[in-house]
Amino acid sequence: MPHDDQNILHIAPATELEEERIHTLLARVESQAQERGSRKILLNTYGFQAPGLYWHLDFQEVATIDDVLGTSWHIFLKRI
Numbered sequence: 001m002p003h004d005d006q007n008i009l010h011i012a013p014a015t016e017l018e019e020e021r022i023h024t025l026l027a028r029v030e031s032q033a034q035e036r037g038s039r040k041i042l043l044n045t046y047g048f049q050a051p052g053l054y055w056h057l058d059f060q061e062v063a064t065i066d067d068v069l070g071t072s073w074h075i076f077l078k079r080i
Helices: 016-035 053-056
Strands: 005-008 040-046 060-068 071-079
Touching: 016 040, 016 053, 040 053, 053 060, 053 071
Parallel strands: 005 040
Antiparallel strands: 040 071, 060 071
């Protein structure tokens, strides 16, 4: 039975090298999700955790919640 989606939690890049590693990790997650029959990947991040990286990787921001622990919370979706 295929899984409908993959949920990724707690990725926080601090350096350019870490962003490259996250890019590699997300590519692996996407590949495994496709193998499992998933149709989307859901990713949650705080505003200080490089949301621009996820836009660059073709994630679509589907929601933003302001003033969460003094920052914003972003929810991204990528259909695969």
